[in-house]
Amino acid sequence: MNAILNLLINGLSTGLLIFLLASGLTLIFGLMSVLNFAHGGFFVWGAFVWVWLFSATGNFFISVVGAIGIGMLIGFIFEKTLIRPVYGNHIRQLLVTLGGMLVLVELIRMIWGSNPIRAGLPVWLDGSIQLGGVVLIKYRLFVILVGLIIYGLIMLLLKKTKIGMIIRAGVDNREMVQALGINIKAVFSMVFILGAGIAALGGTLLAPYSGIIFADMGLQYAILAFIVVIIGGLGSVRGAALASIIVGLAGAFTAFYYPDLSLAVNMLLLIFVLLLRPKGLFGEKG
Amino acid sequence: MLKVDNLETYIEQFHILQGVTFEVRKGMITVLFGRNGAGKTTTLRTIMGYYPIANGTVRYNDEVLNNLPTHLIARKGIGYVPEDQGIFPSLTVGETLVLAQREKNKETEEKLTWMLELFPDLKKFWQKRSGLLSGGQKQMLAIARAFINSDGLLLIDEPSKGLSPLMVEKLMEAILQMKEKTTILLVEQNYFMASEIGDYFYIMDDGKIVHGGLMDELKEDAELSMKYLGVS
Numbered sequence: 001m002n003a004i005l006n007l008l009i010n011g012l013s014t015g016l017l018i019f020l021l022a023s024g025l026t027l028i029f030g031l032m033s034v035l036n037f038a039h040g041g042f043f044v045w046g047a048f049v050w051v052w053l054f055s056a057t058g059n060f061f062i063s064v065v066g067a068i069g070i071g072m073l074i075g076f077i078f079e080k081t082l083i084r085p086v087y088g089n090h091i092r093q094l095l096v097t098l099g100g101m102l103v104l105v106e107l108i109r110m111i112w113g114s115n116p117i118r119a120g121l122p123v124w125l126d127g128s129i130q131l132g133g134v135v136l137i138k139y140r141l142f143v144i145l146v147g148l149i150i151y152g153l154i155m156l157l158l159k160k161t162k163i164g165m166i167i168r169a170g171v172d173n174r175e176m177v178q179a180l181g182i183n184i185k186a187v188f189s190m191v192f193i194l195g196a197g198i199a200a201l202g203g204t205l206l207a208p209y210s211g212i213i214f215a216d217m218g219l220q221y222a223i224l225a226f227i228v229v230i231i232g233g234l235g236s237v238r239g240a241a242l243a244s245i246i247v248g249l250a251g252a253f254t255a256f257y258y259p260d261l262s263l264a265v266n267m268l269l270l271i272f273v274l275l276l277r278p279k280g281l282f283g284e285k286g
Numbered sequence: 287m288l289k290v291d292n293l294e295t296y297i298e299q300f301h302i303l304q305g306v307t308f309e310v311r312k313g314m315i316t317v318l319f320g321r322n323g324a325g326k327t328t329t330l331r332t333i334m335g336y337y338p339i340a341n342g343t344v345r346y347n348d349e350v351l352n353n354l355p356t357h358l359i360a361r362k363g364i365g366y367v368p369e370d371q372g373i374f375p376s377l378t379v380g381e382t383l384v385l386a387q388r389e390k391n392k393e394t395e396e397k398l399t400w401m402l403e404l405f406p407d408l409k410k411f412w413q414k415r416s417g418l419l420s421g422g423q424k425q426m427l428a429i430a431r432a433f434i435n436s437d438g439l440l441l442i443d444e445p446s447k448g449l450s451p452l453m454v455e456k457l458m459e460a461i462l463q464m465k466e467k468t469t470i471l472l473v474e475q476n477y478f479m480a481s482e483i484g485d486y487f488y489i490m491d492d493g494k495i496v497h498g499g500l501m502d503e504l505k506e507d508a509e510l511s512m513k514y515l516g517v518s
Contacts, residue, residue: 165385169374176372178356179334179365180435181388 005134007252013140015248016147017209020202021225022232022240023154024195030171030235032188034083035090037097040222041104042071042196046203047213048108051119060122064204071200072193074104079192084185101219108215116214119207143205150198151241158237167191171235227266231273233283242281243273287312287347287469288333288439294341295332302328304493305342310439310486315461315470317480317501319515320490326473327369329490330441334366335359346439361388365436369443369473371428375417379408379427382416386434394434400467401430404460422453429460439469446476458483477515481505489515 025039046067053063082100086092125139158164166187170177174184206221207213228247232239247266255262273281288310295303303325310316320326331337333344335356344351351359360366374382383401387394402409405426411419416427425445432440445461446454454476461470462483474480481487481501488498489510497510504511 162385165377165381168376169382169385172374172376173372175336175356176368176374179360179368179372180386180431181357181360183355183357 011249011252019244040218042199044218046200050204075196233280236282239282292342317484363437365432
């Protein structure tokens, strides 16, 4: 029972970390059909900036806000300079964003060096709690809580605000949104920057979660994020959330019970879902 | 009100519009006829800024719209109902119509109220996701959305396409009523329906306007309507 509950917590926390990366990615793709392979770069920058600020200030929240701010700033510059000129051209998007990802990673190596860096944890989040005889790691519960709050806030934005309506309408039919007098490019810039900020938040949460950060870790998580975006359905935040949790749980349980399968399980899930529902779990776009 | 002069448009290497000239008069319904591939939809999409203008001018209330981005053209007051209706499937009917109100004021509220009177189904299915509506209801929603969003001119692309005769009749009645409040440029292949509600007509063929005039003249010219529209 103890093991199963801990696997559940591990799977959920990993899944929600992936969700923080995938939510921006799915909206960016759904809204403007932009394939952003550099999204993992915002994630890894979030992690490094958080570690740097946390070691300098010792304040968890200031470090998180700072890391999100830097992530959004990079997203802003990235969208203005690299993404705008390649709207509508997937091949160029692929090349430019992959190149951008390499630049973001190399910049991290230039600033913080090539060696992995240890990431600390604030005292109040360190340790574990006991629930009915089951030992649960505090930080993982915290990650789940933050992930769920962010999911709730994104859904609130999408469902209950006019800008959310515009984003959803844009995912459905961006040409028609423009015919209503709405500047879809401005909306997209906003979504891109917001997505970069959420990815950076994911990075800040990952740093203490894994304990060690390194420049290439963004790519590893970006692949998982792409898998969940496809499983969930392009443009669907709800789909990305569900798929992230499925991927997180599948990873945790297979790593424990069938370690040999743990590397293949995400691909198997992807194949299985696409065979049954080619548009993904909640996808409208093929 | 809308003057299109010698308009030329390319889509990739294809020269689709080859000097289109026509005029839409205020308070009138102008119908653009033509066979499939004549360039009717391309004309509307070029006016809306979806395709760049290679040559010629589009003037709306004496203001040149050439190569403005679509959202700025729409903000001039031009509403657009595309051929495929351009529905937002994940939005409810209510959300779609609220989104259509660029500014929430007395005028747009009145427009919304009037549209709900004209199309009671939209009120009935206010909470329903637009993607789940029937074809006719989607067309009503697309027209209502464009009307609420616009301020003076509506471009409607083949509203009768794929609809039952009863629904077409309903829509035509609604468009006739809307004429009291807005100017309409209607693209249609259904001659019998459009000739009943149109004031002026233009016929397009191979990317050019080949005829134009009062609708009553077209109705009387059997040879012309047979030659270009296949009706007698």
